[in-house]
Amino acid sequence: MAEPIDSSARETASRNAASGASGRNGAARRTLPAWHYLGAAALGALNTLSFAPTPNGGWLAIAIFAAFYLWLTRTAGWKSALFTGWAFGFGNFVTGVWWLYVSMHFYGGMPAPLAGAAVALFALYLGLYPALAACIWSFCAGHASNGRAGDRPFSPTWHGAFAFASAWALGEWARGYVFTGFPWLSIGYTQVDGPLAGFAPIAGVYGVGWVLALIAALVVEALVRAWALKHQSSGHQPDATAQAHPRAPRVAVVVPAAAALALIATGLLLTNVSWTQPANTPLNVRLLQGNVKQDMKFSEAGMNAALDEFQKLITEKPADLIVTPETAIPVLLQEMPQPFARAIRHFADSTGTAILFGAVGGTVTQDGRVVDFTNSLFGITPGQPGLYRYDKHHLVPFGEFIPWGFHWFVNLMNIPLGDFARGAPVQPPFLVHNQPVAANICYEDIFGEEIARTVRENPTAPGVLINSTNLGWFGNTIALDQHLQMARMRSLETGRPMLRATNTGATAAIDARGRVIARLPVYTVGSLDVRIEGTTGYTPYVRTGNNTVIAISLLMLAFGFAFGPGRLGRGKAADKR
Template sequence: MAEPIDNRTHTETRATETTHATNGAARRALPFWHYLAAAALGALNTLSFAPTPHGGWLAIAIFALFYFWLTRTTGWKSALFTGWAFGFGNFVSGVWWLYVSMHFYGGMPAVLAGAALVLFSLYLGLYPALAALVWSFCAGHAKQGSSGELPFSPTWHGAFAFASAWALGEWARGYVFTGFPWLASGYAQVDGPLAGFAPIVGVYGVGWVLALVAALVAQAVLRAGGTKGHGASPRRGAVATPALLALAVIAAGLLLSLVSWTQPSGTPLDVRLLQGNVKQDMKFSEQGMIDALNEFQKLITEKPADLVVTPETAVPVLVQEIPQKFGRDIRAFADGTHTAILFGAVGGTITSDGRVVDYTNSLFGITPGQNGLYRYDKHHLVPFGEFVPWGFRWFVNLMNIPLGDFARGAPVQPPLRVHGELVAVNICYEDIFGEEIARTVRESPASPGILINSTNLAWFGDTIALDQHLQIARMRSLETGRPMLRATNTGATAAIDAKGRVIARLPTFTVGSLDVKVEGTSGFTPYVTSGNNTVIAVSLLLLALGFAFGPAFKGAKARKRTNGK
């Protein structure tokens, strides 16, 4: 006798076929244009940084689109390559000025310099790729062990996992192999709505907040479009809640910008910041050295101030080999006018047999009425420019960069005292490492109230690097609550107040001095106290929770509902 026909059989068969079709579609590789679009979006993100005004708002929109693009991925591989493409587009367009330093000033052949830029950008792109990979394992199919379902859903745990993975990726990029945190996403917020978070959690924390806001915006838009629930009409709260939370976070950032975490302290100083505009290709020639010494002697002794600051290696010779006339003249000027002088030169130790060892990129200070020199030796050296990484001597030999191997100074060095005010100095790109600047402020026996950056930047010509570096310096002021003064060779020589605002600036590629009055500050911001520990700890905790309870917990609830029917 034939078994009775179950009315559910035909329906279940069609459902099974539909599920298999959906799973098959999800398993298919994403088209190549998906990754090209991600790379183009990364390139567009370069416009959110300086010199674009108020690029922080643009960054929110771009990251929301990037997060939406990640939700289209169907597994950890597609997520990883989407992040890699975004990162490559961002870095190859954002640090292209490295080509200028390698080719035009380093003498590397154009083809090799271009290839080096591409390879370096591919390397830097690994960090956004790893962030996307971690996000996929904490927020979607990779955690469930299958890619045969719908693309990633815009969920709460997904938004927080994205913020946390992104922040950890940027932190790792600023740490591994001595670090290269240039274009950290938080820098775009210096003039943006999220700048108020900088004194609390630093640039990586600002990047965390940016990624969270962007993910929440994308979550609200995607749910409003019916993505949630396979085309069903979304609940009003499912759309409104993430949107309102994103607005609340932006409002908090704007309000926090009004908070003063440090207080004015000490007597204001009259400072002169010098800009020599010495051409890089002439700087280390014999005639170029003579011209530079004459130019800076003139600029230093032009008129008195409490402090005069020159750019990095403004005196392009070993300090022991400075011409006697130059040394006597600036010492007499310092003593006669009560002007402290901070000048850049090459440090070194001369052995008993006349050899020079332990070259350093240094700043030397002359204090009126006192014998001896203050000395600061650069600690965080530039790979390939100031030290040669193991195995890359051949690469450095392709460039024509003098003095490519320096010794390091101590991580925390005493500040310079100027008329009772303590000044902490750093050289060149040391100011892109916010945790090191915060450590100097925190661990100095007496906390400095003013920060000074002395840099060259002529290596990068007339490129966006000059404005980007100024934006980075402004972030250091926001993080520490201290004014930052910058003396550069070609620009941007500027004075930044404790709120990160540029209060004075010299035109680039001009010779002159910037006269400013600056008042130091006292007190610690939360970021100075805790550094990057807060954002690292919070990110690791949220990723662990997302990995343990996110997609798995959601799947368990779905199975429970199914079994209950």
Template sequence: MSTRLRESVPPSPPDAVVVSRTLPRWHYLAALAAGAANTLSFAPTPHGGWLEIAVFVFLYAWLTRTTGWKSAALTGGAFGFGNFVTGVWWLYVSMHDYGGMAAPLALAALVLFSLYLALYPAFSAGLWSFCAGHAGNGKHDVRPFAPTWHGALAFASAWALGEWLRGTVFTGFPWLASGYAQADGPFAGFAPLVGTYGIGWVLALVAALLVQALHSTARRSGPRRVGAGTAMPVVLALALMAAGLLLPRVTWTLPANAPLTVRILQGNVKQEMKFDEAGVRDALALYQKMITEKPADLVVTPETAIPMLPEQFPEPFAHALRTFADTTGTSMLLGAFGATLGEGGQYTDETNSLYGVTPDTAGLYRYDKHHLVPFGEFVPWGFHWFVQLMNIPLGDLARGTPVQKAFVVHNQPVAVDICYEDIFGEEIARTLRDAAVPAGVLINTSNLAWFGNTIALDQHLQMARMRTLETGRPMLAATNTGATAAIDAHGRVIARLPAFTVGSLDVAIQGTAGLTPYITSGNNTVLAVSLILLAFGFAFGPARSKARRKDDRR
């Protein structure tokens, strides 16, 4: 399978002086603009997965214009920077509006962070260049790269590997992973099989195949412009789309136990008041009223709704909740802080926690957040100076264990996680996989007030929907300001509160049982396939390219 054009380009004589191609600057500006356009593929854009396919077709076509691994990496990096600086700009709101950081420093931090994130698509593009036999193109001849099956598989694998690394290295930041935009797209059906990164692999492959077909058509002349080189990539791309659209008909999990009546609370407590003495007092009064308003099987509050330790709860507040639970049969999940009582009576190892109250049970269920937010909940080594520039009350928290027991409500095990943990699909899959009795309902509690009225709220909800698709389980999202919602086991939002309002979302949720392939294997499937294909490409791609150049000289 040739990876270079042979038509219309005469062979180079052995002693010929070959001039390398140089890409114009607008090539990289166009890649940056495409990355910015890709942000529109994600929430709140409806059905943005179709737009994402068009963007990735452009990205791969643009990569085939590059002259070697360096220009490919720069193209991928420009695309990534455009995507991230427009897709996570709400971090500026967190650092400046609520963190108290000076505007120039917050802007600089956003740009530097986006540049860091852009290293991963740059890595993917450069790796693709090597493994597709394209890396030396600009050094040896002036012919553009011709898309092939070899290059398409290398692109899909390199892209998936780069996204997995971004979600893993330095505790990971998988926000805006390409698979998330497919929650409403044609590849959503692959979620229970291969997860978010696997969807990104399929997306990249389909885009590369479409470019391959378009390129093959453009090379042909005369009435027979469509041949096997065009038809086969199109057939496979359409088959993958059809599979993605039909796979949701496959049943991986089944209803289990009786449905739960749930009340999800949204206090809309202003972030600037959340930790003030008056704000804490108002939050106690607000949530006591909302919790005891009417019974349900389960009442859920947002993350750190009560910003203190349970031992510090005022006696009237604690008594009111316990009495309400025991007399009405209502279970509760309360967002608060946890700590360890030391020998000297001092509390240490503070945690971001959820506490469960079960009717007629004296003890409390406790879940401690284990995947902490860098700079918000723990300070990476050497960055204390950066945190000191902000006015964030959380600093260095202790971590909970990766797999913790479920909270049981009327015989229904419920798996809980807190805010940032919701974006790590592998960790949620591991919690279900390693449990003696896997939970049938997922619950995420968050405080997205840090990000104001921005696209972060809808993006976070979109990622929660992907977790339901991967696991075949419903999810309840309890947030301080939005997006508070209930999602069924098929990724559909069945109820949602308006953002920045005080309210209670009353829903009936049906738990499920059973393991999807993604729960069983996590990201191992897409990683194994990607590494094998890349190893094959790296071993044979450059050698094939070198052999072809020798043939041309002969």
């Protein structure tokens, strides 16, 4: 019996020497090799393939998140968990939002090395949120105190599964809120065509992400317990993973696997539930795509070309409603050429066509100056004087307002930027016949809570959502399909159709179930003619917003921190002393 003990002692001593670190009371701590973090970054990069334009990426997202959770359970305490989450996030974001390089370098004129460095730094910042989620999971799953050389490897548990889902959902919510928010690539978006889409009307994109993370963790728990059971039944000396489960009955394998399958089945069944109902007369809508070249849009020649192009597109044929892209008319409203203004007003009045067009708004002072510029949509109602106006509320940092201390960065680019004024959070809809239509501009439609609030708090609840945008800054990249995917999630969350008029793509019509019913090819000039039916009623998500998933996640994490295995284990150790 002496030899195994001596061998074990030598192995422990070797690990201690290799660790090069000491914990409390001199106990050596396990460290992870560099390839562990490189593997996490590779998984993050692979996760980008779960999002559009990959078809059926929802299943891939579940598999990748299961691999990531399994990778996370290898960590040796909260610090290594934090850096594992950070590496995963960096890999995901540096590959998922690389199209920012296009806007900064090709259109902004920023030197290529500086633009690349800016994207990398931004990805490092965004990676802080997965890092924070992994760190919180480590504490609330009882894993933060792990990591001494003699400790057994952490093993997936039910407790850890709920902590992982809750920490991840809160991390994504925080990323969509802090510093005006950037919720791009939230994992729930992968499910618009996936098995968990049915949860979107109940808990929104963060709730879908919560369910996805929980499923992934439960799958890992079942696999690890099955592996332990296999080693026990084989009669061979169990490895470290098997030792973590000295008794692993078959029910410990079946129950988490069954729970994961039940969640998937529930998501599939929920897609058959109709949370809203058709309302009012269907509308014949024309969505315009001008394909105006971004590098000449704000030159005099470019503005004249845009005015000519959109006058032709608007007056080509009538409809109940015609929608142009964001700032399709690239001039201040008060400076709009009279021939253009008279032409579209005459067309609206003579054909009964309502027109919603994008331009720059402003407020005229008593001395004739124009102040408080806005990124706006203006609506013409046939036969009625005056204009409807929607002013963009959620402005883009660096694009529509310059954060304090960053003017030096903006000066490196040749993009015309300014500090726009904000519109109200909830603005009245544009009434087309008897159908109220709620407008939003550019990336406002990636903030589900704000769209839900517009539906919930509006005195006249809109039945149709319209997004007017210009993604020409980002070229023919994955940004176009990713933005369309997020718009589809808004339809799922609210139970309302979403119409998108864009400059270069993706111009599309989405029905109340999140399905694309028509779409124009990108980087073409044309109009998309669709017949759309509005809806009425509120989904559970519209009623509660993100409050449901936030409350559940906080409750789960608080319970885990107070009564989790780590704290209970420390309490038992103290009792023995």
